[in-house]
Amino acid sequence: MRRVHAPSIDSRGLGRALEQLRVVVRAKGLKRSGVRDAVARAALEYEGHFTAEELLSVVRAKGETEAHAATVYRVLPLLVEAGLIQESLLSAGQGQRYERAFERGHHDHIICTSCKKVVEFEFEAFEVLQRDVSERLGFRLTGHVHELFGICKSCQHTS
Amino acid sequence: MRRVHAPSIDSRGLGRALEQLRVVVRAKGLKRSGVRDAVARAALEYEGHFTAEELLSVVRAKGETEAHAATVYRVLPLLVEAGLIQESLLSAGQGQRYERAFERGHHDHIICTSCKKVVEFEFEAFEVLQRDVSERLGFRLTGHVHELFGICKSCQHTS
DNA sequence: TTCTTTGCAAACCTTTTGCAACGGA
DNA sequence: TCCGTTGCAAAAGGTTTGCAAAGAA
Numbered sequence: 001m002r003r004v005h006a007p008s009i010d011s012r013g014l015g016r017a018l019e020q021l022r023v024v025v026r027a028k029g030l031k032r033s034g035v036r037d038a039v040a041r042a043a044l045e046y047e048g049h050f051t052a053e054e055l056l057s058v059v060r061a062k063g064e065t066e067a068h069a070a071t072v073y074r075v076l077p078l079l080v081e082a083g084l085i086q087e088s089l090l091s092a093g094q095g096q097r098y099e100r101a102f103e104r105g106h107h108d109h110i111i112c113t114s115c116k117k118v119v120e121f122e123f124e125a126f127e128v129l130q131r132d133v134s135e136r137l138g139f140r141l142t143g144h145v146h147e148l149f150g151i152c153k154s155c156q157h158t159s
Numbered sequence: 160m161r162r163v164h165a166p167s168i169d170s171r172g173l174g175r176a177l178e179q180l181r182v183v184v185r186a187k188g189l190k191r192s193g194v195r196d197a198v199a200r201a202a203l204e205y206e207g208h209f210t211a212e213e214l215l216s217v218v219r220a221k222g223e224t225e226a227h228a229a230t231v232y233r234v235l236p237l238l239v240e241a242g243l244i245q246e247s248l249l250s251a252g253q254g255q256r257y258e259r260a261f262e263r264g265h266h267d268h269i270i271c272t273s274c275k276k277v278v279e280f281e282f283e284a285f286e287v288l289q290r291d292v293s294e295r296l297g298f299r300l301t302g303h304v305h306e307l308f309g310i311c312k313s314c315q316h317t318s
Numbered sequence: 319t320t321c322t323t324t325g326c327a328a329a330c331c332t333t334t335t336g337c338a339a340c341g342g343a
Numbered sequence: 344t345c346c347g348t349t350g351c352a353a354a355a356g357g358t359t360t361g362c363a364a365a366g367a368a
Contacts, residue, residue: 001292031342031347068350073333090249091304110298119296125288130307133160137278139269139309145250146305148289150298190322190367227325232358254357
């Protein structure tokens, strides 16, 4: 088991990610767009987990573009398809959340239900068991949601 | 690892469940209500996973009461608190789903993304590892969401 | 009588969609 | 030019809330 942290993406990585997006866009017969790239950049640079609304705020705050909510909602699925981001924190309620997936390893989450802190970890044993279970039940495994809930150390001491 | 099935609740179990609800209701200084009991009964007898909307249909179909959607939405959290049902299938999208929890063991789910079939299983190894992870990260574990996605055997052969 | 519960309608919140104007290739 | 993208407003879908009437204790 290894605790992991989302490293900030550097401009090199940003370039690679946008290139990857461009490839997908081209492959789908779509056209490039400045607004979409701005949304993609904001998503890639976002530290942590974000909703469409939160992403919209930072896009606007950066002031490069005047993206609208509908556009963000239209762009997000494409960014997922291109592998730049992934859906995350399914259980957080009110609003689908995303996090960067580009050049990040797979990980699960444990969330403090008191202070909402999220800690990410990698644990190969889970993946092994998941494959094992799936096979035994006759499924070809394609994905999973795995989130733990608890009370973090500082909240235990506070209460 | 053991595949498990939700057994139908019998009238004995139903009685115990409603009694448990009554205790919680009393403890919270609330009053008993026929509509709430009807919703609880329908939830307990529901085979499988249901949304508020689906539960409402069967309550109406049984014709005992003319429950309204708002009432169902108001009753569901209480049934969760009383341990009669639990939230489930977080990832199913459009509409929170629930399943009976009363007198059922803990289990996880694997869902066929093609035909939507849900298989339930118990695997103590997951629980052990989850406690292990939590402890090492300084959390007191209180719950988890664990859903696997894949393609079931018959969908593999069909496609 | 005193609260809780319910029906009902309206409000809410997130997400989707239709359409005309805009913008790449 | 051709077609994808965007802004905008309206709609949609699930859930919540305010309020008066009905129902327990």
